[in-house]
Amino acid sequence: MNCPECDATINIPDDASVGEIVSCPDCGADFEIAKKNGSNVELKQAESVGEDWGE
């Protein structure tokens, strides 16, 4: 599918799951897989790293 930011092609692995993060190889933007039904994938903007992220 195409990057919502720059329109480059993003390859979504077949075994990718909802909630996983994929990155655009061209612009580097991160997207979260919001929905996945076979080859139909919906992406949403991934959250940026928060102050409270980590272990």
Add this chain to the structure above:
Amino acid sequence: MSKICIVFDRLRAEEKMLQKEASDLGHDVVMLDAKITQINTDSKKEDYGLGDVVLERCVSYFRGLHFTASLEFLDIPVLNRFEVANVCGNKMFMTLLLKKHNISTPKTYFSFSSESAATNLEKVGFPLVIKPVIGSWGRGVMPLKDKDTMEAVFEIRDITDSPHDRIYYLQELVKRPPRDIRIITIGDQAVAAMYRKSSGGFKTNIALGADPELCEITKEMEDMAIKASKAMGGGILGIDMMEDDKNGLVIHEVNNTVEFKGLARVAQRNIPQEMVKFALDYIRK
């Protein structure tokens, strides 16, 4: 066969490993994204079908903590428990609890304004390490080696003035080899450990590029790790130790939502499988 739920907000390798191990053991697995889950004061456990036990694995500490509170309100067993997550997520609370239980930990100073912290630092002497009470991956951890650095760091904190910036946690700079030790504890067992070698600076966080190397768990390490785990309230934890030239092993951190991707690849024991088994044993006790 049991049913286990893994709560996440960013599906990482760790959560997928836990899912796979639970499935391979023959259990039903529910993957639940905390970001899109609604809970209200009339909610009931039966509304969610999360199964017998939940592993809370959010990368956002506050999201995970509040989600855990919601699940415990619904009488759903969660690992780690709210009290454990609450203490481990705040370095000051965690340090106080370690010391209270006579667990060797670096000397740490607490102040509640920049003026007071500056006064104390000049009295104690440089260097000390400043750490945010909330946060991980070494972010905001800085050695304060002189007055100029201290004033710059404190000024930035006064400008940003987030609530936790008003809490000054300053710790002695421990003289040690350029590495620390991470031990994963599951219940009352230390299941795996690694050295985390600094990649140049004084920080040893894997997230910052430190090199992991398998570490053999000595009896002393195991005893200290288990004691620290019990002090926090038990569960699944990541215990960080340093080899202090002066005081021997000291525990400087206990982590609540432990990351184990790197260690799982080299550890002799199956870390995610042990976590799943522990979670299911936990509800049977």
